[in-house]
Amino acid sequence: MSSIGTVDGLASASHGRTGSGLGARLRRLQPGLVLAWIVIAIVVLFALFPQLFTSYSPVQGVPVEKLKAPSALHILGTDALGRDLFTRIVYGAVHSLTGAFVAVAVGLVVGTAFGVIAGSTGGIVEDGIMRLVDVLLSIPGLLLMLSIIILLGFGTVNAAIAVGITSVAAFARLSRSEVVRVRRSEYVEAAFGSGGTFLAVLWRHVLPNSLVSVLGFAALQFGGAILAISTLGFLGYGAPPPTPEWGLLIAEGRNYIGTAWWLTTAPGIVVVLVVLSANRISQSLGGRQ
Amino acid sequence: MTTPLLSVENLSVAYREGDHTARVTHDLSFAIAPGEVVALVGESGSGKTTTAQAVIGLLPENGRVETGAIRLNGEDISRWSGKRLDVIRGRQISLIPQDPTSSLNPVRTVGAQVGEILRIHGERDRNLIEARVVELLARVGLSDPDLRARQYPHELSGGMKQRVLIAIAIALKPQLIIADEPTSALDVTVQRRILDLIDELRRENGTAVLLVTHDLGVAADRADRIVVLQGGRIQETGETASLLASPRSPYARRLLADAPSLSARTFRAAPAPGEDAIIVDNLVHEYQSSGREAFRAVDSVSFTVRAGTTHAIVGESGSGKTTTVRDIVGFGRPTAGAIRIAGTDISALKGEALRKFRQTIQLVYQNPFSSLDPRQTVFSIVEEPLINFGERDAAVRARKVNALLERVGLPEALRKRRPRALSGGQRQRVAIARALILDPTVLVLDEAVSALDVTVQAQILKLLDELQKERGLTYLFVSHDLAVVRQISDTVSVLHNGQQVEAGSVEDVFLRPQSDYTRELIDAIPGKRSHALA
Numbered sequence: 001m002s003s004i005g006t007v008d009g010l011a012s013a014s015h016g017r018t019g020s021g022l023g024a025r026l027r028r029l030q031p032g033l034v035l036a037w038i039v040i041a042i043v044v045l046f047a048l049f050p051q052l053f054t055s056y057s058p059v060q061g062v063p064v065e066k067l068k069a070p071s072a073l074h075i076l077g078t079d080a081l082g083r084d085l086f087t088r089i090v091y092g093a094v095h096s097l098t099g100a101f102v103a104v105a106v107g108l109v110v111g112t113a114f115g116v117i118a119g120s121t122g123g124i125v126e127d128g129i130m131r132l133v134d135v136l137l138s139i140p141g142l143l144l145m146l147s148i149i150i151l152l153g154f155g156t157v158n159a160a161i162a163v164g165i166t167s168v169a170a171f172a173r174l175s176r177s178e179v180v181r182v183r184r185s186e187y188v189e190a191a192f193g194s195g196g197t198f199l200a201v202l203w204r205h206v207l208p209n210s211l212v213s214v215l216g217f218a219a220l221q222f223g224g225a226i227l228a229i230s231t232l233g234f235l236g237y238g239a240p241p242p243t244p245e246w247g248l249l250i251a252e253g254r255n256y257i258g259t260a261w262w263l264t265t266a267p268g269i270v271v272v273l274v275v276l277s278a279n280r281i282s283q284s285l286g287g288r289q
Numbered sequence: 290m291t292t293p294l295l296s297v298e299n300l301s302v303a304y305r306e307g308d309h310t311a312r313v314t315h316d317l318s319f320a321i322a323p324g325e326v327v328a329l330v331g332e333s334g335s336g337k338t339t340t341a342q343a344v345i346g347l348l349p350e351n352g353r354v355e356t357g358a359i360r361l362n363g364e365d366i367s368r369w370s371g372k373r374l375d376v377i378r379g380r381q382i383s384l385i386p387q388d389p390t391s392s393l394n395p396v397r398t399v400g401a402q403v404g405e406i407l408r409i410h411g412e413r414d415r416n417l418i419e420a421r422v423v424e425l426l427a428r429v430g431l432s433d434p435d436l437r438a439r440q441y442p443h444e445l446s447g448g449m450k451q452r453v454l455i456a457i458a459i460a461l462k463p464q465l466i467i468a469d470e471p472t473s474a475l476d477v478t479v480q481r482r483i484l485d486l487i488d489e490l491r492r493e494n495g496t497a498v499l500l501v502t503h504d505l506g507v508a509a510d511r512a513d514r515i516v517v518l519q520g521g522r523i524q525e526t527g528e529t530a531s532l533l534a535s536p537r538s539p540y541a542r543r544l545l546a547d548a549p550s551l552s553a554r555t556f557r558a559a560p561a562p563g564e565d566a567i568i569v570d571n572l573v574h575e576y577q578s579s580g581r582e583a584f585r586a587v588d589s590v591s592f593t594v595r596a597g598t599t600h601a602i603v604g605e606s607g608s609g610k611t612t613t614v615r616d617i618v619g620f621g622r623p624t625a626g627a628i629r630i631a632g633t634d635i636s637a638l639k640g641e642a643l644r645k646f647r648q649t650i651q652l653v654y655q656n657p658f659s660s661l662d663p664r665q666t667v668f669s670i671v672e673e674p675l676i677n678f679g680e681r682d683a684a685v686r687a688r689k690v691n692a693l694l695e696r697v698g699l700p701e702a703l704r705k706r707r708p709r710a711l712s713g714g715q716r717q718r719v720a721i722a723r724a725l726i727l728d729p730t731v732l733v734l735d736e737a738v739s740a741l742d743v744t745v746q747a748q749i750l751k752l753l754d755e756l757q758k759e760r761g762l763t764y765l766f767v768s769h770d771l772a773v774v775r776q777i778s779d780t781v782s783v784l785h786n787g788q789q790v791e792a793g794s795v796e797d798v799f800l801r802p803q804s805d806y807t808r809e810l811i812d813a814i815p816g817k818r819s820h821a822l823a
Contacts, residue, residue: 186660194674194723195647208664
């Protein structure tokens with residue numbers, strides 16, 4: 001009974017607060033979150049308009065300029081073939097981002113479909129799907145990715161699909177548990193009680209209410225996917241050279257780690273920054289529900 | 290006059306939320322003499338719990354005493370630090386919390402939790418603590434206290450847990466006990482026994498009690514003086530008898546009129562004879578669990594309800610009333626017996642036929658928070674059943690929905706809102722509108738007014754009464770609150786442990802109860818004592 005009052009009070013209070021304007025909202029912004037959004041925005045711009053940021057070519061090297069340390073001319077230095085490292089990182093963004101996008105999309109669509117079917121039907125279908133998911137979970141992620149790439153063949157898209165398939169299990173489990181939670185709620189029963197058919201209730205009530213946290217999880221997976229794709233690139237299972245993919249950049253720089261530290265450090269830091277930013281943003285999305 | 294034990298002077302408490310602070314109590318002043326019971330009465334949001342929390346220094350982190358003083362034996366404790374208050378908490382002031390199920394630590398034994406308060410206040414002798422714990426548990430009326438002390442909270446019922454909490458509260462014989470809605474989560478008969486226990490302990494030790502309650506009936510029975518709160522302001526203070534006999538403030542008068550347990554006792558006029566809308570015949574429902582004997586939740590329950598009348602199903606938790614109702618609306622399948630709604634046997638319906646039949650019988654849930662989809666607007670919630678039954682014309686749907694929302698008293702401005710932005714009463718109106726949009730003949734109300742404040746409850750009951758007269762609806766009204774049942778029903782079934790112990794017209798059952806259980810239920814309705822006085 002007292003909870004009714006509390007919720008009412010909060011509802012009216014938050015209503016009153018919208019009047020206090022933009023100033024209050026700006027003050028509540030967390031600097032970490034702002035920074036995360038800026039990092040992601042810059043990387044997206046890298047991917048969309050790389051030529052705005054650099055005038056060098058990402059693949060054509062200038063042999064004389066090889067292995068130069070960072071300077072005003074080449075702010076992150078050059079590699080063994082005399083290619084500007086900053087340019088390669090900028091042009092590499094599109095590979096990492098689209099790869100991560102495809103990976104998350106595969107995991108989200110396939111995993112959520114499995115989870116929703118399992119959660120909403122129950123019984124033998126649910127058991128079948130969830131045991132399959134358990135099997136997927138029991139295989140170490142990297143091993144699974146490598147096996148899939150060997151089956152599908154090398155390449156950016158195939159690497160992305162491999163990363164996506166490894167996250168299917170996690171998406172399926174999360175969406176199933178959300179669907180089961182929502183399906184047991186009274187408003188779903190009330191919807192059946194007012195004559196809703198199974199599909200109508202699923203579409204109108206179960207999906208919208210269960211997918212919020214799944215979307216938050218997708219943002220989290222985005223960071224993980226960038227890391228996984230870089231890992232595959234590093235191991236040589238991703239895009240073939242001379243593609244400036246971030247993982248591949250790190251792998252190529254490894255041979256010169258003693259003499260040209262910037263070749264591994266710079267792309268490594270970029271990967272870390274992007275992954276951290278994606279995690280921070282997904283955390284804020286998750287907290288908002 | 291002697292110095293009061295507790296005196297609250299011009300107390301204002303505010304909560305900080307984000308950038309602004311909201312004051313929830315305004316200049317409250319009242320006093321409690323030693324050994325006296327003072328009841329703080331008000332609806333949710335009136336500031337009664339906040340006041341109680343301020344007295345014992347347990348305001349939530351964002352709460353702050355802005356002005357005023359709280360004097361315990363003449364000393365202002367309102368600005369004491371938590372550490373300083375620890376000395377008097379438990380020893381001079383103690384608290385019986387609202388919800389017994391969440392107020393005990395689930396991973397420690399009952400005995401350890403009762404013993405904790407003794408240890409905190411300096412007792413070190415383990416044997417002495419153990420002996421004292423058993424003594425306390427026996428004192429609050431728990432059978433087999435030795436065993437109880439070794440049990441964990443989940444092994445006890447709600448009433449037993451509340452007794453344990455009372456044992457903790459009285460362990461050091463404090464001068465003041467704050468009881469914050471000590472019984473609102475309990476069944477009526479348990480509620481009565483717990484209140485009796487608090488009363489008895491109070492008389493024995495001369496303890497004063499600050500009783501926080503929303504139920505004017507409980508306050509009328511138990512308190513020497515009543516403080517009526519509304520919106521954080523005191524509306525009226527007075528001796529219980531005189532306040533109930535002649536309330537001066539309009540709010541207290543309304544509260545008194547709306548309290549079903551205290552308002553005039555008139556029964557509904559006998560309904561005109563008509564057809565039977567609901568026939569339940571020898572309903573049996575068993576729950577199978579593997580490896581164990583089937584549990585019989587409902588055992589041969591039979592009743593009939595005439596069209597256009599209200600039949601109440603009364604019982605405490607575990608009586609089988611919810612199972613019965615779920616079978617009647619077609620969410621559950623009875624093990625045996627027949628249920629005929631408007632001439633159709635609902636337990637034989639399946640699939641599409643059952644879906645079609647839902648136009649005839651609709652259910653309104655107890656909790657208007659969880660029975661409405663948080664992502665839908667009020668309009669689309671009420672519109673949905675029409676879509677389900679193939680009303681294609683959006684204009685027709687809009688006309689019907691708007692007309693019905695108007696009828697249940699929801700202003701136009703609310704129709705685009707989501708349930709979160711509505712009050713409890715408004716939400717229940719939405720739920721009623723959703724149930725009525727298909728023009729059903731039978732409406733099942735599962736504790737539909739139990740979660741609402743008395744004033745709102747009275748409004749909803751009035752609305753239901755009007756709708757019944759206008760549309761000739763048949764109501765099946767499930768409730769644990771006999772006072773409400775008396776007000777709204779024509780006939781009643783009393784369920785106890787799955788069996789129907791009594792059935793008949795409300796007048797017969799209330800005035801001439803046949804079974805002991807019914808008599809006990811009727812006796813437990815709070816507000817008896819005030820009628821005896823009047």
